[in-house]
Amino acid sequence: MVLSVTKGRFKALAAGFSVALTSMTLMPLATALPAEAATGQFSYNTVVKYGDNGVTNYRIPAVIKLNNGDLLTAYDARPANGDAPAPNSIMQKRSTDGGATWKPQTVIAQGKGTTMGDPEKEGFSDPAYIYDKKTGHLFNFHVHSYDVGCDPKGTEETDEFSNRKVQGVSLSVSTDNGNSWTERYGNAPDETRGLTAAVKQHTVSSCSIKGVLMRQKMDA
Secondary structure, three states: OOEEOOHHHOOOOOOOOOOEEOOOEEOOOOOOOOHHHHHOOOOOOOOEEOOHHHOOOEEEEEEEEOOOOOEEEEEEEOOOOOOOOOOOEEEEEEEOOOOOOOOOOEEEEOOEOOOOOOOOOEEEEEEEEEEOOOOOOEEEEEEEEOOOOOOOOOOOOOOOOOOOOOOEEEEEEEOOOOOOOEEEOOOOOOOOOOOHHHHOOOOOOOOOOEOOOOOOOOOO
16 A cells, blocks of 8 residues: 555645555655645655564555644554454554654554454454544544454444444544544443444445544534
């Protein structure tokens, strides 16, 4: 997987860069574009690639720019080289200089196991950031799976914790610009349960995007 910047799409995102998925490395464009970028030039660098940290496959990148100017990119680390229900983890890297350099990889949601045949495997896949610029809270939604992935003929059950054949939805929350993350599962009485019941509808799916935070103004 290669995430690279195409010069014809500089204005596509408010964050200041645009990406096109073409092969096996993450290559986001720095937001601090050089002066010659106005003439159509651009630069890129490799953020993560096949084989880094012993992982055979990285996929599904998401990118966000924070109020302090930091760039964050989240992506699947796929040790078994597969989609959910593989034992994938959601990883993250940070740039504090507009994408010129990237700090070491950190974990948002850690999977369990290394192979598809592991009976105790657990995986997280397909990250999507949502950022509240007013509070500074950062959210990362992702797929949560044990023994099944996306299956249109799958069960309508909504509790993946009691049935490993349910694919779920999970949420990690950060209140310190993505330096640390807490796995949160909604407002149910048992907060160890997932978000799956709240969002499992035929019209809801997970994808790697920059989410849009919607606010509803309530009159007292």
